Amino acid sequence: MATSQILVIDAGTTTVRCYVHDSVVGIVASASSPWAYAQEPDAPEFARSFDVEAVWRGISDSIAECVTGRNIAAVSVTSQRQALAFLDNQGNEIYVGPNMDLRSVFEGAALDEDDGPRIYTQTGHIPTFMLAAGKLRWFQLHRPEAYARIANVLTLADWLAWKLTGELARERTLAAESGLLNIWSRGPLADLYQHLGLHHDTPMLVTASDIIGETSTESAALSGLDMGTPVVAAGADTQAGLIGLGVVRASDVGLIAGWSAPVQMVTSQPMLAPMGETWTGLHPIENRWVLESTTGDMGNSYRWLRAMLVGPGSDGYSQLDELSDSVPVGSEGARSYLGPGRMDMSNLGMRQGGMLFPVPMTVTGFGKAHLVRSTLEGFAFAVRANLEQIERLTDEHPDQLSVGGGMARSAAFLKILRDVIGRPIRVAADPRSTAQGGALAARIALGEYQNFDESSEFVREQLDTIQSDPLNSAEYDDFYEEWIETADSLSGLMA
Structure with missing residues (x-):
């Protein structure tokens, strides 16, 4: 197998980390950027949302620090669970926030009181203030004009992939962790969201190891990546960690x-x-x-x-x-x-x-x-x-x-x-199992392994x-x- 290098973007709780993963020696370079938060005077004290421009600038700089002078075969993207992005129909960010955004505690509790068993049965998750439905209800009640503009609901890794490629897609493991997917059918939850009276869109669904798209001219110019580099879904950070083990x-x-x-x-x-x-x-x-x-x-x-x-x-x-x-x-x-x-x-x-x-x-x-x-x-x-x-x-x-x-x-x-x-x-000798799992997702996309079952045999030997x-x-x-x-x-x- 020829040597190849993968850029893994891991949007975690405290920072966004970028790793270059070599197929022979593992992680050979890394850089990180802290999250930058926006000011929201009209939101509760425990609300959190990202300063989108500052975050994307920091991520682009971290990517550039990692990839300069390297031949990157693919980019793999994973992120914290329950972090969300709301976009309008022009692709402009209405909201991008972390899993620690607690703005919808009361709105989520009201949803749980009325429909908690139904939500849990279909999504596998509760309480709803942590999920997309809770955040959507908060915007519906407190920022109705912004809510009316919501066209796409993405997870954080989906948003990063969109920034890199211009392609809208929803990765299944992350969608399920955010209450955006039926855990039984692994498909959309339109009926539940209609019942709750909430917006629900159905972008392209992808699975970890699927290629979402290629780096755009704009993202390549900002990050130092070659234009046309494949961008691969790696899934939720915890599940990527399982793959890495x-x-x-x-x-x-x-x-x-x-x-x-x-x-x-x-x-x-x-x-x-x-x-x-x-x-x-x-x-x-x-x-x-x-x-x-x-x-x-x-x-x-x-x-x-x-x-x-x-x-x-x-x-x-x-x-x-x-x-x-x-x-x-x-x-x-x-x-x-x-x-x-x-x-x-x-x-x-x-x-x-x-x-x-x-x-x-x-x-x-x-x-x-x-x-x-x-x-x-x-x-x-x-x-x-x-x-x-x-x-x-x-x-x-x-x-x-x-x-x-x-x-x-x-x-x-x-x-x-x-x-x-x-x-x-x-x-493992290197505990960064999420980065390892993200790299394996990209290597499957590139054909270096057939699937995660095959890659796991290699991992377990290590x-x-x-x-x-x-x-x-x-x-x-x-x-x-x-x-x-x-x-x-x-x-x-x-x-």
């Missing part, structure tokens, strides 16, 4: 531990939780789905802890690993509750959290190291809780867990996780297996039950 077979399970940390199992049919606790989405491979139970904030919480304890610096996370390794299993009684927990999308709300440890301090001598290890143990307990929730719903018990994402850089976390779940974990320690796992069983009980008690304090 070779998680493609029914009952395979993966953890993409980034800003949040979703646990996803591949299933052969959509699976809904009795009360809507979990999500069901599409796997990039046709006739496969994913059942998701996410921990919530993980990487974000660890970033906060790093800033509190060691400050900025490229070696900050290695310092945290060293601190964690200096404390025994169980953190000598310290327990951390910094956000990650068992998913229950039917009952979202603020929870009490924090850190607990034995006192008096003059006796216990707790310090930074205990805070770090107890935090990593808390993260691992949350992963186990979500994995067990998926196992209860599916009656499947996978014998290993594949792990990618930024938290997989932490050797201490990986060691704790393997022992907490009591089974082997599989990791993974390392980390075996659990039975003695540590036995200790963690008791600590886990204690952690769950205390987490439930803390949640009750906010009731």
Whole structure:
């Protein structure tokens, strides 16, 4: 196979990252651009939308930084889930916003009160304030003139592909994550949106590894890409991460531990939780789905802890690993509750959290190291809780867990996780599994692989297996039950 290089654009939660992925050595260049946000005086305090011009300028500059002097065979685009773009019939942006845009909390709650079961049954997702229907209702009620101009609803990666190519398309995994696709038919949801009295358009549907179009004269001039470079759909960032870990077979399970940390199992049919606790989405491979139970904030919480304890610096996370390794299993009684927990999308709300440890301090001598290890143990307990929730719903018990994402850089976390779940974990040498999955989507489009099943065989050969320690796992069983009980008690304090 000849050497080729793919540009992967990964529009994540904190930044847009661009990677050049070489078919032989992996990622050889990267650049990033932070999100720029617009001012919206008429929107709620917790609303968020992007400054479109600043964002596109930053992305173009990052692309140029990566591709200068390189022969890029294709561009692959993936993004955060539930981030949306509304365009008018001339292709002008009315709204582009992240998944953290909470403007439609009340409008979404009203939709759920009237039609929640119907929405969940057809989309596999709830609550609706996170989905396209909630955002559309907000615009319908609060900006009716702007709402009347909406001609196309795209996901964030779809919008980036449109900026690169001028082609309007909707990628299926991302559309499903935004409540824009029927999870059973993998097709449009026109009937549901008509019932809700909301705009619904039907642009071309594409699947991860499909070529959407080619870079236009304008985007090539801004980014330094060659005009006519193929632009490929890579799908939702989490699902791209699964592809990057070779998680493609029914009952395979993966953890993409980034800003949040979703646990996803591949299933052969959509699976809904009795009360809507979990999500069901599409796997990039046709006739496969994913059942998701996410921990919530993980990487974000660890970033906060790093800033509190060691400050900025490229070696900050290695310092945290060293601190964690200096404390025994169980953190000598310290327990951390910094956000990650068992998913229950039917009952979202603020929870009490924090850190607990034995006192008096003059006796216990707790310090930074205990805070770090107890935090990593808390993260691992949350992963186990979500994995067990998926196992209860599916009656499947996978014998290993594949792990990618930024938290997989932490050797201490990986060691704790393997022992907490009591089974082997599989990791890649480079934890940037979403970039790997995005590159594989492009390589399939170029004919280097036939499909994701074939590419997964290559990926799985590259993974390392980390075996659990039975003695540590036995200790963690008791600590886990204690952690769950205390987490439930803390949640009750906010009731």
